[in-house]
Amino acid sequence: MTTTTAGTTWLVRRSRVLGGQPTDVLVENGVVAEIGPGLSAAGASVLDADGLVLLPGLVDLHTHLREPGREDAETVETGSQAAARGGFTAVHAMANTDPVADTAGVVEQVWRLGRRSGWVDVRPVGAVTVGLAGERLAELGAMADSAAGVRVFSDDGKCVSDAVLMRRALEYVKAFDGVVAQHAQEPRLTDGAQMHEGAVSAVLGLRGWPAVAEEAIIARDVLLAGHVGSRLHVCHLSTAGSVEIVRWAKGRGIDVTAEVTPHHLLLTDEEVRSYDPVFKVNPPLRTAEDVMALREALADGTIDIVATDHAPHPVEDKDCEWAAAAMGMTGLETALSVVQHTMVETGLLDWAGVAQRMSAAPARIGRVADQGRPLVVGEPAHLTLVDPAARWTVEPHTMATMGRNSPFRGRELPGQVVATFYAGHPTVLDGKLAGPRPGTTPGRDA
Amino acid sequence: MRHLLSAADLDRAQAVTVLDVAEQMAATQRREIKKLPTLRGRTVVNLFFEDSTRTRISFEAAAKRLSADVINFSAKGSSVSKGESLKDTALTLEAMGADAVVVRHPASGAPHRLAHAGWTRGAVVNAGDGTHEHPTQALLDAFTMRRHLVENATGADLAGRRVAVVGDVLHSRVARSNVLLLNTLGAHVVLVAPPTLLPVGVEGWPCEVSYDLDATLAGGHGDLDAVMMLRVQAERMNASYFPSVREYSRRYGLDARRVGLLPDHTVVMHPGPMNRGLEISADAADSPRSTIVEQVTNGVAVRMAVLYLLLAGARDLAPDAPPAAPPAEEVALTEGVLP
Ligand SMILES: [Zn+2]
Numbered sequence: 001m002t003t004t005t006a007g008t009t010w011l012v013r014r015s016r017v018l019g020g021q022p023t024d025v026l027v028e029n030g031v032v033a034e035i036g037p038g039l040s041a042a043g044a045s046v047l048d049a050d051g052l053v054l055l056p057g058l059v060d061l062h063t064h065l066r067e068p069g070r071e072d073a074e075t076v077e078t079g080s081q082a083a084a085r086g087g088f089t090a091v092h093a094m095a096n097t098d099p100v101a102d103t104a105g106v107v108e109q110v111w112r113l114g115r116r117s118g119w120v121d122v123r124p125v126g127a128v129t130v131g132l133a134g135e136r137l138a139e140l141g142a143m144a145d146s147a148a149g150v151r152v153f154s155d156d157g158k159c160v161s162d163a164v165l166m167r168r169a170l171e172y173v174k175a176f177d178g179v180v181a182q183h184a185q186e187p188r189l190t191d192g193a194q195m196h197e198g199a200v201s202a203v204l205g206l207r208g209w210p211a212v213a214e215e216a217i218i219a220r221d222v223l224l225a226g227h228v229g230s231r232l233h234v235c236h237l238s239t240a241g242s243v244e245i246v247r248w249a250k251g252r253g254i255d256v257t258a259e260v261t262p263h264h265l266l267l268t269d270e271e272v273r274s275y276d277p278v279f280k281v282n283p284p285l286r287t288a289e290d291v292m293a294l295r296e297a298l299a300d301g302t303i304d305i306v307a308t309d310h311a312p313h314p315v316e317d318k319d320c321e322w323a324a325a326a327m328g329m330t331g332l333e334t335a336l337s338v339v340q341h342t343m344v345e346t347g348l349l350d351w352a353g354v355a356q357r358m359s360a361a362p363a364r365i366g367r368v369a370d371q372g373r374p375l376v377v378g379e380p381a382h383l384t385l386v387d388p389a390a391r392w393t394v395e396p397h398t399m400a401t402m403g404r405n406s407p408f409r410g411r412e413l414p415g416q417v418v419a420t421f422y423a424g425h426p427t428v429l430d431g432k433l434a435g436p437r438p439g440t441t442p443g444r445d446a
Numbered sequence: 447m448r449h450l451l452s453a454a455d456l457d458r459a460q461a462v463t464v465l466d467v468a469e470q471m472a473a474t475q476r477r478e479i480k481k482l483p484t485l486r487g488r489t490v491v492n493l494f495f496e497d498s499t500r501t502r503i504s505f506e507a508a509a510k511r512l513s514a515d516v517i518n519f520s521a522k523g524s525s526v527s528k529g530e531s532l533k534d535t536a537l538t539l540e541a542m543g544a545d546a547v548v549v550r551h552p553a554s555g556a557p558h559r560l561a562h563a564g565w566t567r568g569a570v571v572n573a574g575d576g577t578h579e580h581p582t583q584a585l586l587d588a589f590t591m592r593r594h595l596v597e598n599a600t601g602a603d604l605a606g607r608r609v610a611v612v613g614d615v616l617h618s619r620v621a622r623s624n625v626l627l628l629n630t631l632g633a634h635v636v637l638v639a640p641p642t643l644l645p646v647g648v649e650g651w652p653c654e655v656s657y658d659l660d661a662t663l664a665g666g667h668g669d670l671d672a673v674m675m676l677r678v679q680a681e682r683m684n685a686s687y688f689p690s691v692r693e694y695s696r697r698y699g700l701d702a703r704r705v706g707l708l709p710d711h712t713v714v715m716h717p718g719p720m721n722r723g724l725e726i727s728a729d730a731a732d733s734p735r736s737t738i739v740e741q742v743t744n745g746v747a748v749r750m751a752v753l754y755l756l757l758a759g760a761r762d763l764a765p766d767a768p769p770a771a772p773p774a775e776e777v778a779l780t781e782g783v784l785p
Contacts, residue, residue: 194554202647205554205578205622210646274562275555319563321532323553323576 009033010426011041012419015049015385017375019351025054027381030424035377047429049385052418053351056359057089057382058336059371061152061181061259062235062307064328065091065122067113068106069098074312074402076113076122079332082310082401083120084427086332087384087417090121090363090371091310095132096157102127102138104146111148118436119427123366126150128169128180132158137169144176151367154181156235157282159217161187166221170230177367179257181233182221184242185283189213194323196269196284204272206322209284211239218242222249222256233365234258236309238283240293247302257365259307260294262338263329263407267291271407277318277325278407281311298357299348305362308335312403330403334394336386337413344388345414383421390416400433449561449570450752453581453626458603461630464751465589466600471754472747475511485514488757491544491568493535495521495551500718500742501573505548505582508749514757517542532556536565544568545757554578569756577617583717584623586748587674588631590737593744594713595671605632608668612638612659612698613676613725614687616645620717621676625653636670638662640698642687643678659698663707670708674715675700675726691724701727705735713737 009029014022017035024039025032065079074082076093083091093110095101101110107124114122126143130136132155143150153173160166160182169180190213195201197208218234222245225232234246237258249256263281268288271279279285297303311328318325339358343349349357355375363372373379393412396404420428425437447455456464474482490509492502502518509516521535532551539547546569549557554576561570574580588604596602609628615621615637628635635653637644648655656662663670678698680691688694705714714726714736722728731738 197646199647199650202645202650203622205576205619207577208646275558276562319533321551321553321556321559323555324532 008425009041009044010047010421010424011039011044012047012049012054012383012385015052015054017054018355019053022050025383027383027421027424030381032375032377032379032381035375047385047419049418051389052385052387054375055087055351055355055384055386056372056375057384057420057422058087058358059362059366059368060088060091060308060310060332060335061233061305061362061366062156062261062309063091063093063332064096064309064311065093065110066312067097068109072314076110077117078400078402079310079312080114080117080119080122081433082330082332082399084420084422085400085417085433086334087336087386087420088120088332089382089384089420089422090123090368091332092123092125092152092366094156095125095127095154100127100131101125102130102132104139104142104148107143107148107150108146118438120422121368121371123152123368124148124150125152125154125156125181128153128155128160129165134158134160134162134165137165137172140169140172140178141176144178151176151178152181152233152365153178154183154235156181156183159183159185159187161217163220163224167224167228170225170232171228174230179231179233179365181235182217183235184214184217184221186213186216189216193284195272195280196286198269198287200269200272204275206272211241211286211290214239214283215241215245218245222246222254225256226252226254230255232256236261236264236283236307237294237303238264238286238290240290243293243297243302247297250302257304257361258302259305260298260303261309262306262331262335262342264294265291265298265306265342266338267407275322277320277322278329278405278409280322280325280327281329281407282327295342295346295348298343299353305357305365306335306339307362308332310401312401313405315404318405328405329407330396330399330401330405332401333399334406334408334413336417337392337415338408340388340415341413381421381424384417385419387416387418388414390414392416447756449557450581450756451558451561451570451572452579453584453623453630455581456627456630458630458632461585461588461627462601462603464585464748464755465592467755468585468589468744468748468751469600471750472744475747480511481513482511483513484754484758485509485512488514488545489517489543490514490546490548490753491517491519491539491542493519493521493539493547493549494573495532495549495556496574498550498574501550504742504745505573505749507746508753511746512750512753514753517544532560533563533565536560539568540566546571546753548573550574552576571752571756574619576619578619579623580619581623581627582745582749582752583620584627585752586741586745587624587715587717588627589744589748590715590741591672591713594737595711603631604628607633607671608636609633609672609674610636610638610662610670611674611676612700614643614678614682615639615648615676616643617679617682618676624674625651629653636662638698640688640694643682659704660707663704665709670712672713672715673700673708674717677717677719677721678725680721680724695724699725699727700730702729705730705733708735715741718742
């Protein structure tokens with residue numbers, strides 16, 4: 001992969017690097033050229049970032065871009081625009097497309113679409129099993145060796161529930177430093193499940209999705225990963241019990257990482273009382289106790305990262321009764337705001353902690369070598385500038401994503417992404433899409 | 447009250463008002479001319495996405511006896527597997543000028559969605575949604591209990607009465623609505639079921655829970671005033687909710703021996719349709735203390751009351767805000783009938 005540059009030099013004035021003291025940052029030829037107070041550069045475009053916090057470009061390990069197959073819900077183009085507006089410079093495109101991303105051909109197609117779009121680095125996730133059917137392994141090695149260089153494998157949306165198949169997948173991906181990202185959901189315990197099983201589901205008469213269905217799979221998987229010495233990643237962990245299991249596994253030295261979504265950091269199953277399917281998601285919204293446990297776990301490092309599980313759906317898939325509605329919520333353009341609201345403003349994380357959990361750690365888990373890097377001279381200029389003092393009301397129709405299914409609709413959130421630099425190129429300026437990174441046409445690099 | 451979606455929509459005063467109005471409606475049904483002009487010119491749509499002839503007929507009779515125009519819309523079996531058609535159907539009904547939509551739907555919350563998604567301006571009456579609620583069934587059950595258990599029923603609630611609800615609580619919309627309404631009316635509810643047929647979270651409900659039918663019937667914690675048996679679908683056996691129909695029947699079925707454990711005044715109820723020989727034996731169902739047939743009759747009066755209170759200009763069911771007086775030409779017919 002070559003890096004082409006925008007050919008523009010940017011001087012970012014007086015931003016607070018990771019929330020620290022204001023300083024200047026010079027971006028030149030796609031890299032951070034200088035950092036320090038009072039910089040000047042002839043001919044540089046100047047961005048006055050007084051009061052803004054400078055973060056490394058955010059990396060999402062869990063994004064549904066829907067292309068190929070559901071271009072009525074989202075495309076690589078619109079999804080990566082949404083990512084850029086949310087402050088992301090890399091996203092991992094989940095494999096549950098149509099056709100499923102279970103061959104080198106499909107992952108390369110998605111990768112090329114991402115390169116052509118040029119808003120963020122689109123890293124395809126490969127399916128673990130053929131057709132997500134949970135029966136036999138997909139050609140994981142071929143996907144790893146493809147131009148897309150897949151390192152994250154997941155049947156997300158479905159659980160690799162067969163213990164032998166999961167064991168084999170965990171072992172096999174060691175050959176190319178891959179990781180299996182498990183959507184932990186015991187299928188028999190969640191047959192027809194509609195929402196978290198508990199006090200609210202009992203009243204609403206909706207089939208329950210018990211916490212144990214997630215926890216039992218995570219418990220099994222960490223034991224398997226420990227047994228075969230493999231790397232395991234747990235997608236969208238949602239319960240206090242799951243936190244305890246991951247904490248225990250890490251204490252035993254098992255190589256497990258875990259993610260939490262922004263919506264599981266803020267919303268609870270009480271929202272379902274409205275029967276509004278915008279709150280229907282998998283795993284389901286849990287209880288307030290779970291939310292507090294997830295926040296603490298993200299703060300203490302038991303949960304490594306925030307991942308959006310951005311899941312756009314066309315209006316008709318949500319404009320219906322609960323049982324008929326699709327599961328999933330958009331999240332790319334609200335993620336950082338929700339994290340500021342739930343983690344920074346509560347004092348649980350500082351901005352360096354946010355950078356760790358939304359950039360450095362997800363890049364490391366996904367093996368995105370040139371992202372999530374420290375903000376120092378010589379590193380690639382993947383940067384996000386956020387105004388922590390801004391407040392805004394979520395209006396889904398103003399977003400870049402095609403999905404209107406934001407559970408935060410109408411809610412006031414803090415923090416606004418003012419600018420995003422992808423390899424030195426501003427994809428977002430003044431909070432608006434500025435333009436894709438030029439010169440990344442496919443074919444040149446494939 | 448704009449809609450009736452859940453038994454929890456009614457406070458004590460509103461619930462008592464519904465029962466009192468239902469008494470007056472029932473009185474009119476003993477007359478030779480049963481029809482009242484109250485809802486003339488109003489349109490009530492029975493929107494049934496699930497078969498339930500008995501409930502539909504009950505609502506239809508109620509609406510017609512109030513002189514409403516009734517449109518029966520049976521959506522079962524048409525292209526309703528995709529939920530979007532709930533919206534499209536609602537928009538169609540809205541275009542037809544439905545004043546009230548009585549909806550029966552296999553999905554919990556569908557009436558709630560219909561009422562709150564902005565698809566229709568009509569009043570929505572939940573006629574049973576999935577495994578959620580069936581508030582008019584609870585109202586007719588309470589009406590039946592009050593008639594049998596309370597002297598000078600008008601204005602009274604069910605304070606101090608003990609009611610056992612027995613069977614598949616997990617999947618029962620009747621049980622959910624009954625627990626809520628009976629609690630509102632001051633009754634004490636005991637749910638009796640095998641643990642597999644009780645929802646996780648039932649601990650938070652305003653009722654007692656028992657796994658032992660004989661102990662409950664024997665009245666260890668006080669004599670029962672009513673025993674309500676819930677329908678159990680034999681298919682539940684295949685999902686391992688219980689080992690066999692025979693074992694279920696032995697442990698949780700109401701038969702002559704168990705009826706014999708009850709005090710003389712205790713009524714036996716069932717929302718229907720019954721599985722005779724499964725949750726209730728023929729002699730229990732047909733015994734003199736059974737109110738099962740009467741419940742059907744009472745259903746019409748209660749549903750007349752609900753439609754009347756929702757549509758006849760009375761949005762507020764509080765007793766101190768009685769329903770608006772009917773137009774002058776109707777007074778002759780309805781005088782002395784309605785509060
Ligand atoms: Zn998932």
